[in-house]
Amino acid sequence: MATYKEIQGEAVVNTSTDITSEGQVFYNTPGNAFKIATATAADAWATANNASTARYNMGGTGTQTAQLSCGGEPPPGSPTQVNSTEEYDGTNWTNGGNLPAAKRSQATFGTQTSAVNAAGLTTNPGTFFSTSEEYDGSSWTSGGSVNTARGGHSASGTLTAGLIFGGSTGPGNPGRSDAVEEYDGTSFTAGGSLSTARSVLSGSPNGTQTASYATAGIGVPGFIAETEEYNGTSWSDGGDINTTREQAMGGGTLTAGLLSGGNNPTPGSLSATEKYDGTSWTTSAASLNAARVLGTGGGTQTAGIVAFGTPGPGIATEEFTAGGTPSVETIDVT
Numbered sequence: 124m125a126t127y128k129e130i131q132g133e134a135v136v137n138t139s140t141d142i143t144s145e146g147q148v149f150y151n152t153p154g155n156a157f158k159i160a161t162a163t164a165a166d167a168w169a170t171a172n173n174a175s176t177a178r179y180n181m182g183g184t185g186t187q188t189a190q191l192s193c194g195g196e197p198p199p200g201s202p203t204q205v206n207s208t209e210e211y212d213g214t215n216w217t218n219g220g221n222l223p224a225a226k227r228s229q230a231t232f233g234t235q236t237s238a239v240n241a242a243g244l245t246t247n248p249g250t251f252f253s254t255s256e257e258y259d260g261s262s263w264t265s266g267g268s269v270n271t272a273r274g275g276h277s278a279s280g281t282l283t284a285g286l287i288f289g290g291s292t293g294p295g296n297p298g299r300s301d302a303v304e305e306y307d308g309t310s311f312t313a314g315g316s317l318s319t320a321r322s323v324l325s326g327s328p329n330g331t332q333t334a335s336y337a338t339a340g341i342g343v344p345g346f347i348a349e350t351e352e353y354n355g356t357s358w359s360d361g362g363d364i365n366t367t368r369e370q371a372m373g374g375g376t377l378t379a380g381l382l383s384g385g386n387n388p389t390p391g392s393l394s395a396t397e398k399y400d401g402t403s404w405t406t407s408a409a410s411l412n413a414a415r416v417l418g419t420g421g422g423t424q425t426a427g428i429v430a431f432g433t434p435g436p437g438i439a440t441e442e443f444t445a446g447g448t449p450s451v452e453t454i455d456v457t
Contacts (some may be wrong), residue, residue: 137149137234139152141451142208142270146159147160152166155413156453163446165409168442169320169439169441170439171440171441173438174216176197176288176438177438178194178437179193179418179431179433180227181196181229182231182240182327183420184328185235185422186234186426187442189212189427190238190428191215192209194208194222194225194243195226195431205225208220208221210235219260220261223265224254226243227249229252229274232282233280234282236260239306240257241253241275241306241311252272254266255269257282260371266306269304270312270313271292273287274322275291275322277289280331285332286331287303288304288317288335289337290302291322295426296343301317301355302316303315305332311327315353317337318358319347321337323340325371325420326373328374328420329376329421330377331354333355334352334353336350336351336352336361337353338350339368339382346388352401353377361401364382364404366397368393369385369387370386370416371393371416372429373420374424375399379424380399381402382398382404384416394411395410395411398424399424411429413435413439417432417442418433419431426442426444428441429441429443
């Protein structure tokens with residue numbers, strides 16, 4: 124409990140309800156008590172253990188304590204793409220089963236032990252895949268084929284109720300896609316199209332087939348700030364992000380989203396983080412320790428993860444912890 128000396132000289136506000144603005148001293152009239160909203164920990168990104176295989180532009184899904192990453196591109200100058208898989212347990216990365224074929228620019232949805240890796244590209248400039256693979260925590264097997272081969276798309280949902288959206292089906296602006304497909308564990312079928320065709324966009328990896336967001340990316344004529352929200356049938360307008368970007372790492376859900384890093388024409392690679400409440404985006408006081416693009420993101424708005432990516436060594440991992448709401452204490456004025 125705070126004492127009078129600790130709040131001496133502070134402005135005191137009379138109010139009928141508690142105030143939760145950090146540091147605010149107030150008098151709660153119904154309760155006949157002086158109170159203070161105490162400080163709490165702020166949002167923070169912390170460096171975690173490195174992964175084993177450097178990569179970027181890969182597939183990924185999961186949580187801060189059970190993340191899955193697969194495929195992707197090796198650091199510039201390496202001759203081949205990556206077909207390996209790595210699993211994170213909240214402390215260390217370990218190797219999982221290899222993909223049947225190396226892929227980049229794919230989208231992965233589900234969990235660490237029940238995931239789908241959909242579409243993607245072969246080597247640059249590449250051929251678009253229509254194939255998908257399903258993961259059981261140990262090995263990959265063939266899944267249903269997508270109807271529109273693509274890369275640079277995003278995804279949400281589970282192995283038996285998944286969603287992929289956007290991406291590229293060819294070079295340049297004509298190749299930007301608004302196509303959406305839903306997966307039932309066996310086959311992909313068409314869903315409601317995005318309002319704005321876009322590629323290298325971000326989504327809510329822990330969203331569902333009937334409640335997901337799509338944000339950021341590149342469209343016509345350029346970088347996109349608008350967010351779209353999916354209800355299982357159609358997309359509607361959501362809140363704009365504060366910093367336009369592409370190739371960013373998404374996390375969370377439709378009503379508790381997390382967006383980090385990515386690329387912007389000025390200044391280039393970003394470290395900025397934003398949080399979504401289903402209506403609007405706010406910029407977090409915490410930024411990634413290292414700016415990056417084309418990494419893998421996951422987790423929740425309160426416990427997120429970003430790993431791999433470029434520039435940099437391509438193996439770095441960071442964990443996000445959200446700050447709390449200030450608590451309210453009664454002040455002893457005796």
